[in-house]
Structures are given as C-alpha cells and as structure tokens.
Amino acid sequence: MANYITKIHRRMRLAQLVSAWTIGLLAADLFGQAAYAYEVTFSPSSPQLGDTVAVVVQSAQSASAGTGMSAPTASAPTVSANGMSYQSFSIGGDRFQSLIPTSPLDSPGQLIIQVSGAEEPRSLTVNLSDRTFRTQRIWLPPGDNDLGTDEEFERVAAFKRLVTPERHWAGPLLRPSQGYVSTEYGVQRYYNGVFAEDYYHRGVDYAAATGSAVVSPAAGYVRLVGEETNGFELHGNTIGIDHGQGVLSIMIHLSRIDVKEGDFVTAGQVIGGVGSTGASTGPHLHWGLYVNGIAVDPVPWRDAGFE
Ligand SMILES: [Zn+2]
Structure with a gap:
C-alpha cells in the first residue's frame, strides 16, 4: 500500500516539474524605452506543504548585451516569499536560483514571491496546497x-x-x-x-x-x-x-x-x-x-x- 501511494506521488511530482510556469517580459518605462526586467520561473508548479519551491530568475541585462543597450554584469537579485528574504545564487549564465522552503507548520494558500534587484521588480503568486501528514x-x-x-x-x-x-x-x-x-x-x-x-x-x-x-x-x-x-x-x-x-x-x-x-x-x-x-x-x-x-x-x- 505504502509503495503504491509512493508511486502515484512520484508520477504527480514529475508532471508538476515538467509544467513549470514561465512569467516575465521586458517592461517599458515612462519614456517608452525598454527597461530590463527579470524573467522568473518556479517549480514545482503546484507545490504542497513540505516542498521546496525553486525560484529561477533570468537576468535580462547580460542577455541584451549584444543589442547596444548598456549591459552591466548581472548581479544576484533578492527573492522574498511572504515577507521572508532569501539569497539567490548563480546557477550558470545569467540565471540565479533561490530555494524557498515550506513545511507542515506553514499555512496553505498564497505564497507571494517578490524578486527585486537591479532590474524591474517582479511579483508572482504561487498556490501552496495543503497536505495531510500522518x-x-x-x-x-x-x-x-x-x-x-x-x-x-x-x-x-x-x-x-x-x-x-x-x-x-x-x-x-x-x-x-x-x-x-x-x-x-x-x-x-x-x-x-x-x-x-x-x-x-x-x-x-x-x-x-x-x-x-x-x-x-x-x-x-x-x-x-x-x-x-x-x-x-x-x-x-x-x-x-x-x-x-x-x-x-x-x-x-x-x-x-x-x-x-x-x-x-x-x-x-x-x-x-x-x-x-x-x-x-x-x-x-x-x-x-x-x-x-x-x-x-x-x-x-x-x-x-x-x-
Ligand atoms: Zn527521525
């Protein structure tokens, strides 16, 4: 029985990981010029209590280096979830990752994730599902x-x-x-x-x-x-x-x-x-x-x- 449940559980998780959401566009400033804006993705797409939510931030700065815009080297953004701040770290290229822990002591519901740093700040909402623990x-x-x-x-x-x-x-x-x-x-x-x-x-x-x-x-x-x-x-x-x-x-x-x-x-x-x-x-x-x-x-x- 326990094995059966574990197998179903694993299949669900793979499906969640494959369907990670992608959010992020270049934002326009007041003068109509394109400003740099982070592209933020997270996985799993439907986290539940106890999961680690991986927030990956793609910096637009270096990616635009060839376009003639001034492009300083990307620096690590700060990621916060429901007001708690987490460091982000380079995971190669212009990408940074922040790992948001959750536990059975958290309340299920909305996890408001905010990304701030040198580029246009971003905010997104992740639904943290309840889970029954023995x-x-x-x-x-x-x-x-x-x-x-x-x-x-x-x-x-x-x-x-x-x-x-x-x-x-x-x-x-x-x-x-x-x-x-x-x-x-x-x-x-x-x-x-x-x-x-x-x-x-x-x-x-x-x-x-x-x-x-x-x-x-x-x-x-x-x-x-x-x-x-x-x-x-x-x-x-x-x-x-x-x-x-x-x-x-x-x-x-x-x-x-x-x-x-x-x-x-x-x-x-x-x-x-x-x-x-x-x-x-x-x-x-x-x-x-x-x-x-x-x-x-x-x-x-x-x-x-x-x-
Ligand atoms: Zn133990």
Missing part, C-alpha cells in the same frame, strides 16, 4: 523529555543557519542508507493527547542494522561533528554537511563517525554507521534535509532533484 500518539511519563545540552542545541542551530554560495550537488540526491523508511517526513504528534503545534518529523528515518553504511546524499563540506560522549545527548553521534546555497544534511543517532569537521565529502562517500545513540529506541538513521534553515521533504530532492 499523526502519531505518544505517551510520555512526566519529566521524560528534557534530554539535550545547551552546547548541543547551540551547535546544531549554528549549523542550520549556514548559507554558503557554492553549489556542491548535481542532480537527484542519493539515498543515505539502504535501510527501509520507518518514519517518513512530516509526521505530526500528539503528546499525552495534546497536539504538538511546533512538532513535525524533520527528516526521514531509515531502519538498518547497527554499523551499516551511511553515505553522503551529495557532495559538501562537513561543518558539524557532534558526539554523544561530548554532550550530544539528544541527537547522539551527529554529522552535518553543507551542500551549498542553503542546502544542508544532518545525520543523527550514528554508531560511528568516519569524517571530521572541514572534510570535503563526495556524493555516495561513506561517512559513518547507522546507530541508536542519543534519544533513539532502535538502530536507524535520521536524515534531515534543511533548506535555508527549514527541514523540507527530501523526497522531491531524491526523485527529480533540483538544479
């Missing part, structure tokens, strides 16, 4: 949820804020473990019968044997290594990888760590072993994929990928 009911004895140290939380939070300009991924991300998915992204919880407003499962869990390989889903720099014996009570042994342009992976509950901070890892490189360190009830890998600080659904990144 719920779990968890019963905890009082005082059983205070694991985690300040140092652990601060280092993990600092890692999640990283946004660096160079893009290290190419094509779809790799599956980081050969284990089966035991808990999917976005699952929501009731604790002792009360809905946890701020909680959602911020990643995908793969159940696998202790010590089995964990590979990096894409290339990047190791920017976080935390050990259970060094205060990482909640996450256990942890590796954080910066894939660039605001895209990060965090791997937690590891049995062992094969890399150190500052290492550059390649896609598919073994970086550690599946474990059950930290707050974990059995051996599994938790892989969190963060885009500009928000845990997004890794499934679209594994299926079709992002440019």
Whole structure:
C-alpha cells in the first residue's frame, strides 16, 4: 500500500516539474524605452506543504548585451516569499536560483514571491496546497523529555543557519542508507493527547542494522561533528554537511563517525554507521534535509532533484 501511494506521488511530482510556469517580459518605462526586467520561473508548479519551491530568475541585462543597450554584469537579485528574504545564487549564465522552503507548520494558500534587484521588480503568486501528514500518539511519563545540552542545541542551530554560495550537488540526491523508511517526513504528534503545534518529523528515518553504511546524499563540506560522549545527548553521534546555497544534511543517532569537521565529502562517500545513540529506541538513521534553515521533504530532492 505504502509503495503504491509512493508511486502515484512520484508520477504527480514529475508532471508538476515538467509544467513549470514561465512569467516575465521586458517592461517599458515612462519614456517608452525598454527597461530590463527579470524573467522568473518556479517549480514545482503546484507545490504542497513540505516542498521546496525553486525560484529561477533570468537576468535580462547580460542577455541584451549584444543589442547596444548598456549591459552591466548581472548581479544576484533578492527573492522574498511572504515577507521572508532569501539569497539567490548563480546557477550558470545569467540565471540565479533561490530555494524557498515550506513545511507542515506553514499555512496553505498564497505564497507571494517578490524578486527585486537591479532590474524591474517582479511579483508572482504561487498556490501552496495543503497536505495531510500522518499523526502519531505518544505517551510520555512526566519529566521524560528534557534530554539535550545547551552546547548541543547551540551547535546544531549554528549549523542550520549556514548559507554558503557554492553549489556542491548535481542532480537527484542519493539515498543515505539502504535501510527501509520507518518514519517518513512530516509526521505530526500528539503528546499525552495534546497536539504538538511546533512538532513535525524533520527528516526521514531509515531502519538498518547497527554499523551499516551511511553515505553522503551529495557532495559538501562537513561543518558539524557532534558526539554523544561530548554532550550530544539528544541527537547522539551527529554529522552535518553543507551542500551549498542553503542546502544542508544532518545525520543523527550514528554508531560511528568516519569524517571530521572541514572534510570535503563526495556524493555516495561513506561517512559513518547507522546507530541508536542519543534519544533513539532502535538502530536507524535520521536524515534531515534543511533548506535555508527549514527541514523540507527530501523526497522531491531524491526523485527529480533540483538544479
Ligand atoms: Zn527521525
């Protein structure tokens, strides 16, 4: 049943990606001269909660360089979505990309995307669809949820804020473990019968044997290594990888760590072993994929990928 649903889901996503909208024309200024205006496209065309919305901005400036108009080198525009600003980065030629994260905590409805910079600003509306996430009911004895140290939380939070300009991924991300998915992204919880407003499962869990390989889903720099014996009570042994342009992976509950901070890892490189360190009830890998600080659904990144 789960497989069947996954297949339908994948087909829908491919259709969404193929039909990305294109918006953008040269605008005319008050004097009737053509002004430069960004061309903005986004995908998927019908995003739902948890999706990453890729906004691609084509600069008109350099593209017009041969027409005799003055054409300074294109500079990166700023992209905002519902008032939050996101950096954009060059993805080659005169094109820039900004990755807008969404999560189960967002409200479905209109996402107002605004692009501003050296050229005519643009605004477009994207409809963010609702999505049903599975719920779990968890019963905890009082005082059983205070694991985690300040140092652990601060280092993990600092890692999640990283946004660096160079893009290290190419094509779809790799599956980081050969284990089966035991808990999917976005699952929501009731604790002792009360809905946890701020909680959602911020990643995908793969159940696998202790010590089995964990590979990096894409290339990047190791920017976080935390050990259970060094205060990482909640996450256990942890590796954080910066894939660039605001895209990060965090791997937690590891049995062992094969890399150190500052290492550059390649896609598919073994970086550690599946474990059950930290707050974990059995051996599994938790892989969190963060885009500009928000845990997004890794499934679209594994299926079709992002440019
Ligand atoms: Zn998990």
